[in-house]
Amino acid sequence: MITHSQTVVIPSFRLDCGVTLSPVPVAYEMYGEMNDNASNVILVEHAFTGDAHAAGISDADGKLGWWDRMIGPGKAFDTNRYCVICSNVLAGCRGTVGPASINPETGRPYAMSFPATTIGDMVRLQKELLDALGVERLLAVSGGSMGGMQVLEWAVSYPDRVLSAIPIASTGRHGAQQIAFNEVGRQAIMSDPDWNGGDYYGKNPPRRGLAVARMVGHITYMSDESMREKFGRRLREKASLEDEDSDVFEVESYLRHRGSQFVNRFDANSYLYITKAMDYYDLFASENLANLKESDTRFLLISYTSDWLYPSYQSLEIVNLLRSRNHDVAYVELNSNYGHDAFLVDVAQQTEVVHGFLASVNRNREARANRGPTVKEKVRR
């Protein structure tokens, strides 16, 4: 499947902080066919450093989508049946407006003058995108990690527009440890002299700082077991006499490699804005929680045994909040050694669970469309 990134330009968009951006390009990709009444649409939310390219092979750079294991014909998000949309988040750097975009008022990149962004802003901008695409209701919203936060925000912001919500390996709010890791990443960037107060566009970007931030991040995405299996204490073999990476542990070499790769595709200021958006997100303190009262949204939460960045207890917090309000929620903690990355790489069980859950949501939707109210709705009246 060759995929193509598209852009919708939202004329103007007001953020939680009160600032209005204009115009606002939003990059997105779409997989599978949208049906006539747009009732088969699934919105997929990317994680922190992800982008709109969730599946297939990009026609721009030939790369595979970040959730290609989950999205495609016959996969969990089956593009033979559903239409899957994924967009790059606000404040990102992969096609949607962010700090690296040109501010039309000054003709220069926004840099640190870009307005503070929230998870709520990201979700409201996605709603604008869906309005533009003519999608009224979503069969499902799903995503892992920060994607899961957006899923939750969708469920409380627009309960009438979300038939089902599937946050995976996620949380309703960051704890001190998660904020701490993000702060280490931010400090790594800001203490790089090349960061220059965020004003580095057209000059040397803070490559070293951003690479270190990514290295720290990568450690939190793995687990003790997965690192032991993947690297152990093995030393990297000398490729040549001049090889500066020689005589280092494989894990060091791996992290350096991932760090240096990352700086080619990610903007340091986006890193700062998006980590702040994550840190400030708090579902449990959200005024929008009240909207859930009349919600019929079905929830499926999945966590992973070895995920210590977003541990299961944080999913349970959400599950118990929903159960205490009598919402329809399924929850499973799947076994995996892959740590937080499990939702991206260890997808066999996740596929089965999501596939079955979606089929059931879709059956209920069809039954409702064909027969009027469901048994549950009749009982309520």
Place this chain on the structure above:
Amino acid sequence: MSATTQTPVPGIAPSLLGREDYAIISALVPNGAKVLDVGCGEGELLHWLTENKGVEGRGIELESGKVHKAISKGLSVYQGDINAGLTAYPDGAFDVVVLSQTLQETQHPREVMAEMLRIGRKVVVTFPNFAHWSVRISLLLHGKAPTTKFLPYSWYNSPNIRVLSIADFEDLIAEENWHIENRIFLAGHRRVTRWPNLLADVAICLVTKR
């Protein structure tokens, strides 16, 4: 609702998914009810009730592998243990709470019963009767912890940490001033109407608060 008081054919009990107790439980659950199955396993009963009686089903199950299978069937099942699992629900959240063949495995059966009666208007409990005649004879003649069809385990690997009879259960109900609205007893495929505490190997009780 008529389904709650309906009596299956005397003599041979009908079976559902190969189990007589399931057939009786399903007869005790009204159509369209909101049902919580506590210890639902892979969700066979819940799935049947959803498909055939239009119930709005929820489940609690501890084992990840079973929860994963249940959710894959489209069921809203929560992975967790019974005690922590019940407390999160608000009062009167369910029309019927089902606890099938699990009471004898719980650490705090009285608290579990109380919690189920808090969150459900009616509670269907099924449990093996440890005072069945075969158990009594086995203990009397052999002097060993008995193993039967419904109690197939040895003493050292049995999940059945609570040894109760039908008479014991009725005592608890009386002590707590709860009410058994309907009681059905089985011996294998047959229904038992006389001397259940001696002749029945399984009891199914519909319990409510007074």
